[in-house]
Amino acid sequence: MKKTLLLLSLVAAPALAGEGKWTPQQVLELDPAWLRAQGLQVPPKKLWDPQRGTGLLAGAVNVGGCSGAFIAPSGLVITNHHCAFGVIQEHSTPQRDLITDGFLASKREDELPGKGSRVQVPRSFKDVTKDVLAAVPAGADDLARFKAIERKQKELVAECEKRPATRCQVASFDGGLNYTLVDAVELADVRLVYAPPRAVGEYGGEEDNWMWPRHTGDFAILRAYTAPDGASAPYSDKNVPYKAEFFFPLATEGVKPDDFVMVLGYPGVTWRALLAEEMAERQSRLYPRMRDVFGEAIRILEEEGDKDAAGKIAVASQLKSLHNVHKNAGGQLAGLKRGRIVEKQRESEAAVAAWAQKNGAKWAEAMKAREALLAEQAATGKVFEREFLLGSTGRLARGPALAVTVSRLAAERAKPDLERRPEYMEREMPRLKDRLEREQKNLFLPADKKLLQAFVRRAQALGPDERIAAVDKHFGKTFSEKDVAAKIDAMYAGTKVLTLAERMKMAGETVAQLEARKDPLLAFGLDLAKELTALDDVKDRRQGAAMRLRPEWRKAVLAHAGKPVAPDANGTLRVTFAKVQGYAPRDGALYTPQTTLSGLLAKHTGEEPFDVPEKVSQVAEAKRFGTWMDPRLKDVPVNFLANADTTGGNSGSPTVNGKGQLVGVNFDRVWENVANDFGYNPDVARNVNVDVRYILWTLDQVENADALLRELGVRKGKPTVQETR
Incomplete structure (x- = not known):
């Protein structure tokens, strides 16, 4: 990246301590003396060596939209329980419910492969x-x-x-x-080694999600495998554990308040470079609609899932995802209002504009770019409702979503590879087919039909200029619950989209072949796919305008700042430097930065979401702390806070100390910090981590995972032949 624009005289300053998701290249430009003063004990070049293209940061890995970290040279990867949830669900049945009971592989042959899981x-x-x-x-x-x-x-x-x-x-x-250009090695054989019971991995459920204090063991352990020669390979019983050059040893002493930590990972998307009016559109339209539409979907999934044990497992993954997005939207709304973020952005833009005007013609193009971006934003708002609902099809009913996927795949496959949409290129085929296969575990027809009915009702309520033609064609223009329900029943009764073998055949067919099937659900999907393709073209034009205009405005913003400005998150590897700190969320309240086993037991009610598993409560109540007690707290720490600059995608990120040792696993932000995506506020910017000592206490005192603890280097002795083979 261009140092003059992204780095802008990176000088040591206390303000840098928490704010900024820094790229590996930027880290090398930071003042080493400042980093040492913060608490970094390894040379910055140990973090990333541009000549080799690797370093300690390579120990932080991308785990399918989440982050993770190697914690042993034998391919062990730690991430969040919710990031490994798909694998856990994949192997769960009512008879062997790994979601509820958890899982521990006693030897490597018992480790469970994850369909489509990659590192x-x-x-x-x-x-x-x-x-x-x-x-x-x-x-x-x-x-x-x-x-x-x-x-x-x-x-x-x-x-x-x-x-x-x-x-x-x-x-x-x-x-x-x-x-x-980001280059990574992809490992295609990833297996589940350990997952705690859901009542540990999700302790507190949605009630505690995005909240503090927390007592959640949101962690799981995977292992990456390769072919015997070290090459990446798909699952095979002949594969061997990946040999990790860089990994994070576990810091058994943990952390204490004010300790220096780093959070490494793959933050997804932030929006700090948006104009104030673009932020305002999200505040006034996007987040309220997400709360409304996804809130209804959550109610449907919960009601229908509670009627059937197998159905509850089937909807678990989708329900978990929707809950997270739904509550996040609420947090964004609360944070935008509480922090006056839109108003502050307007003030910031005004300051940049005034500065640019004083500097004459040099920044004239930047000012024009800002005005043009505002005009684009105003035009987009006129068609918001239709675009939001149409764009939500992939998150709601699984049947239409699958029909759309095979339909779009057929249309895109008819084009040369480089002319296809990126998600349908040949390089994506293994992922796409894995998803088409894996979705079978997520199908529960009673819930799916109700979700589709809710979607149709909303579509039929759209104004005359925002109609979804596919809905009008297949369900009519006016909603009648009885008629729509009957049409959905007939559609599902006559489809083969929901049959795994037939769906996989469809994934290799042409549009003409799909049309010839005369499959009612597939026909609906084919028509929806055409509208989604047209919508993509509209969005591409808007994105082209943004690519033309936003860089000019950003040049002015960065030049005006006169200090380091880390770019918005975009799914690439980043590092944020932080301290372990509590915070004051409101008048009269002061939160300490650590929670303990005692606090976990104090929340226990015996009912979800505060139902501590018996095998955990027995050990905790007996105060069998082992060697994991914090001498200052006189208890086992469970979670801790830091002021790291994190967002979605940082789930599972390793939180490491100045020596490069793992002290925790990031899994959340506090409620007051959700709107951090739009701007960093040092008063409330806190991320939530599982303390490494709670992880080790669970493996040691609760699970007696002796072999795993030895492999992690925290228990003396070597694994036996049976454990390592």
Whole structure:
């Protein structure tokens, strides 16, 4: 990345302690003396060596949309329980309910493979800004601009992925001001080693989600495997554990208040570079609609799932995801209002504009870009309702979502690979087919029909200029509960989309072959797919405009700042530096930064979501702390807070000390910090971590996972032959 724009004289300053999701390249530009003063005990070059393209940061891995970390040279990866939930659900049945009871592999042969689970290990980062921008033809309109940039990104990725077992992406920074080619090794055989019972991994449930104090053991342990020669390979009983060059040893002494920590991982998306009016649109439209639509879906899934044990397992993963998004939306609304974030952004923009005007013609283009972005935002708001509902199809009823997937796959496969949408390119086929297969575990027809009925009702209530044609064609323009329910019953009775073997056949068929099936659910999916494709083109044009305009405005913002400005999160590897700290969420309340087993037991009611498993409560009540007691607390620490700058995607991130040892696993933010996605507030910016001592106490005193503890290097002795083979 260009140092002049992204780094801007990185000087040591206390304000840097928490704010900023720094790239590996940026870390090397930070003042080493400042980093030492914060508490970093390893040389910065140990974190990332650009010559080798690796370093300690390579111990932090991407785990399918979450983060994770190698914690032993034998391929062991720690992440969150909720990040491994898909694998846990995959192997759960009413007779063997791993979701409820948890799982521990007593030997490696017992470890459970995860369909489609992958681990990506970072290898290198390369600035490709000139290559990407040079691909835009002179005089290109906004749609052509988007298509040219996207095609160049695909070409760079294709060239990068000529290396075996490689996963690449071209990441955009600051709205298209910079582009970086990210190169990673992808490991395709990932197995579940340990998951605690759900009542540990989700202790507190939705009531405690995004809250503090917390007492949640949100962790799980996986293992990555390779072929015997070390090459990445799909699951095979001949595979061997991955040999991790970089991993984070466990710091058995844990942390105490004011300790220095780093959170490493793959934060997904933040929106600090948006204009105030763009933020206001999210506040006034997007988050309220998410609360409404997803809240209804949650009620349906809970009501229907409670009627059937197998159904409850089937909807668990979708329900978990919707709960998280739904509550997050509420936190965003509360945080935007409480922090006056939109108002502060307006003030900040006004300051940049005034500064730019004083500096004359140099920033004239930046001012024009801002005005044009505002005009684009105003136009988008006029079609919000239809676009939101149509775009939500993938989150709601699984039947139509699957029908849409096979329909779009057929349409895209008819194009040359580089002209397809990225998610349907050949490189995505293994993931797509894994998802199509894995969704079978998520199907529960009574709930799915009710979700589709709710979707149809909302679509039929749209205004005349926002109609969803596929809904009007298959269900009519006016809602009648009885008629719609009957049509849905007939649609599901006559479909083969929900039959795994037939669905996998559909994944290889053409549009004509799919149409010839005369399958009612598939026909609905084919029509929805056409509208989604058209909507994608609209969004691509808007994105092309943003790629043209936002970089000019961002240049002014960065120049005006005169200090380090870390780019918005975009799913790439980042590091945030922090201290273990409590906070004061409101007048008269002061939260300490650590919780304990005693606090966990104090919350116990014997009913969800505060029902401590008996095997945990017996050990905790007997105060069998082992060697994991904190001498200051005189108890086993469960969770702790730090002021790290995190967001979604940081779930499962390793939290490490200045020596590079793991002291915890990040899994959440506090409620007051949800709107941190729009701006960092040091008063309430706190992330929530599982303390490593609670993890070790669970494995030691509760599970007696002797072999695993020896493998982790915290118990003397070596694993037996049976345990290692």
